[in-house]
Amino acid sequence: MTKTILLNQRPVGTPTLSDFKLISTEEELQPQEGEMILETTYISVDPYLRGRMSDAKSYIPPFELGKPITSGVVAKVVDSKNDQFKEGEFVSGMLEWKTSQISTGEGLLKIDGNKAPLSAYLGILGMTGLTAYLGLTQIGKPKAGETLVVSGAAGAVGSVVGQIGKILGLKVVGIAGTDEKVAMLESDFGFDVAINYNSTEDMTAALKKACPNGIDIYFDNVGGPISDAVLFNINRFARMIICGAISVYNNTELPKSISVQPFLIKNSALMQGFIVSNYADKFPEAIEQLATWLAEGKLSYTETIVEGFESTPQAFLDLFKGKNKGKMIVKA
Amino acid sequence: MTKTILLNQRPVGTPTLSDFKLISTEEELQPQEGEMILETTYISVDPYLRGRMSDAKSYIPPFELGKPITSGVVAKVVDSKNDQFKEGEFVSGMLEWKTSQISTGEGLLKIDGNKAPLSAYLGILGMTGLTAYLGLTQIGKPKAGETLVVSGAAGAVGSVVGQIGKILGLKVVGIAGTDEKVAMLESDFGFDVAINYNSTEDMTAALKKACPNGIDIYFDNVGGPISDAVLFNINRFARMIICGAISVYNNTELPKSISVQPFLIKNSALMQGFIVSNYADKFPEAIEQLATWLAEGKLSYTETIVEGFESTPQAFLDLFKGKNKGKMIVKA
Numbered sequence: 001m002t003k004t005i006l007l008n009q010r011p012v013g014t015p016t017l018s019d020f021k022l023i024s025t026e027e028e029l030q031p032q033e034g035e036m037i038l039e040t041t042y043i044s045v046d047p048y049l050r051g052r053m054s055d056a057k058s059y060i061p062p063f064e065l066g067k068p069i070t071s072g073v074v075a076k077v078v079d080s081k082n083d084q085f086k087e088g089e090f091v092s093g094m095l096e097w098k099t100s101q102i103s104t105g106e107g108l109l110k111i112d113g114n115k116a117p118l119s120a121y122l123g124i125l126g127m128t129g130l131t132a133y134l135g136l137t138q139i140g141k142p143k144a145g146e147t148l149v150v151s152g153a154a155g156a157v158g159s160v161v162g163q164i165g166k167i168l169g170l171k172v173v174g175i176a177g178t179d180e181k182v183a184m185l186e187s188d189f190g191f192d193v194a195i196n197y198n199s200t201e202d203m204t205a206a207l208k209k210a211c212p213n214g215i216d217i218y219f220d221n222v223g224g225p226i227s228d229a230v231l232f233n234i235n236r237f238a239r240m241i242i243c244g245a246i247s248v249y250n251n252t253e254l255p256k257s258i259s260v261q262p263f264l265i266k267n268s269a270l271m272q273g274f275i276v277s278n279y280a281d282k283f284p285e286a287i288e289q290l291a292t293w294l295a296e297g298k299l300s301y302t303e304t305i306v307e308g309f310e311s312t313p314q315a316f317l318d319l320f321k322g323k324n325k326g327k328m329i330v331k332a
Numbered sequence: 333m334t335k336t337i338l339l340n341q342r343p344v345g346t347p348t349l350s351d352f353k354l355i356s357t358e359e360e361l362q363p364q365e366g367e368m369i370l371e372t373t374y375i376s377v378d379p380y381l382r383g384r385m386s387d388a389k390s391y392i393p394p395f396e397l398g399k400p401i402t403s404g405v406v407a408k409v410v411d412s413k414n415d416q417f418k419e420g421e422f423v424s425g426m427l428e429w430k431t432s433q434i435s436t437g438e439g440l441l442k443i444d445g446n447k448a449p450l451s452a453y454l455g456i457l458g459m460t461g462l463t464a465y466l467g468l469t470q471i472g473k474p475k476a477g478e479t480l481v482v483s484g485a486a487g488a489v490g491s492v493v494g495q496i497g498k499i500l501g502l503k504v505v506g507i508a509g510t511d512e513k514v515a516m517l518e519s520d521f522g523f524d525v526a527i528n529y530n531s532t533e534d535m536t537a538a539l540k541k542a543c544p545n546g547i548d549i550y551f552d553n554v555g556g557p558i559s560d561a562v563l564f565n566i567n568r569f570a571r572m573i574i575c576g577a578i579s580v581y582n583n584t585e586l587p588k589s590i591s592v593q594p595f596l597i598k599n600s601a602l603m604q605g606f607i608v609s610n611y612a613d614k615f616p617e618a619i620e621q622l623a624t625w626l627a628e629g630k631l632s633y634t635e636t637i638v639e640g641f642e643s644t645p646q647a648f649l650d651l652f653k654g655k656n657k658g659k660m661i662v663k664a
Contacts, residue, residue: 051598223593242596255591261555262587264574264605266383271603273596 005097020313036080040332044072044122045316068096123327132160140217144169152221154181156327203229238269302326337429352645368412372664376404376454377648400428455659464492472549476501484553486513488659535561570601634658
């Protein structure tokens, strides 16, 4: 029996469980020559999937109604008529939310569970790590001694950004939403300072205090009022990596904020939207660098692993309530 | 007798005549060894001066209360004890709003009225032309066939940006505030299309119609709602040169607009504040290129010349009412 999770309806505002539908099919999968059967091991749930659930124009096409959702998945080859992949091997790549599926192997990467835990290939050695590393280095162009602020700092990407910032010699300030996350950033991930935005009345003042030399680089995962507060503290030639805007993804009206343009002019500052897939040519060197730092014990990561394929929609919804620490993954 | 225009008080919102003060002094100027007396010929009035009249932190220090305003000035050497400058020569540079003043020549450029009209050195061969050329090429990185939108297109910088865009093979769309300016952009400056934002109800739709292939480069002189409308029409990898925000310079409250961050993410787009002085190392090659195009008849420019040193404050105020066509200059 194969279970599949479909997009049942397009979410309006915050997604709900009824936007998804779980179906079961009994038909047996039959791989043709060059194909294989994959059994899902881990599923990555990510805030950006919210964008694909709407039908607005974006950098990747929207999910189709009544069709399976796709995201990063780690799967095991259980039956193969493809010379490149052997039974028992593991792969990662963009796959459907199904307990098992047929694949030609196109776009999939073979992964080695002996080098790192399999789930790491959805996180620190996958899109999460690549997003953190390439966003920070390609747009942020960090120089040792500069000050980096990371929003959504306890999230999958944010916690890696901060650690890479420390490796590269930056002063690193993180912003997160609970005291527990703040404590984790400072004790487990080596952030110099972390700020709980939920218990801070004046974020502009708090950032000013945490960044006495001003902000040179801002890795933005959230948008909204937190990013507004950052603008008041940026330095000349500041670089702002706009990687996510989770605070406004579920807005049904166009979000308003302070006009950024006067801040950009005053500071000759840069703001650039970052999508990791634009930097695919740099993936090999980036993965090598991340794997090296991981092996040297310079990078650590946190996962929130939810059990059970059926829990995938709820795990996705929980992202918007900040219930995850680090990368949110479902174990199928 | 020397006349001087001082900053009398810091403007609140839109500047008024009472923010300035004209004084006359009788004392005769006596140049020391290495100095010279300059007699003001032309004064440049520019929107950015508004920023220096406030005491907010910015990229250049604010004007001091009770002290002369400074801006770009063309002046004649009338008495010189400096070997580098002879009587009868002309110079341009940042000088005080005075009918005559003493200078060491530091930071001044000798200019040649036979090569181009003297006032051109405050415009197309001065900061105006440099801003247009370097902003468009250094941040905009134009490729022939792309679509460029210019706001404040009938202004000093905007009209040059559009012409350079045409020279570089772009489709050029201008936005201005009167039918007369729109006609001038299309007939005198070669813009492909110009839009009057004052008589256009839906700027987003008008831009969509004018730019059927979307917007690749936006040269922003105005900020505010016009820039919001541009965001809805940008292409993937769009570059937005944030050069001015005249629509919000006089706001006493922080201006709000739609959040730009989601647009930047969706389109992997870039927004960068541009200040021409950051590119001083590129001035010589830029002036050479502009002078060549000017000599070849590929660039034309418009000036609004106001007569009389005493009219300088009013000429400055008129910038914010859009009374100028092209570069606004006072003939002293």
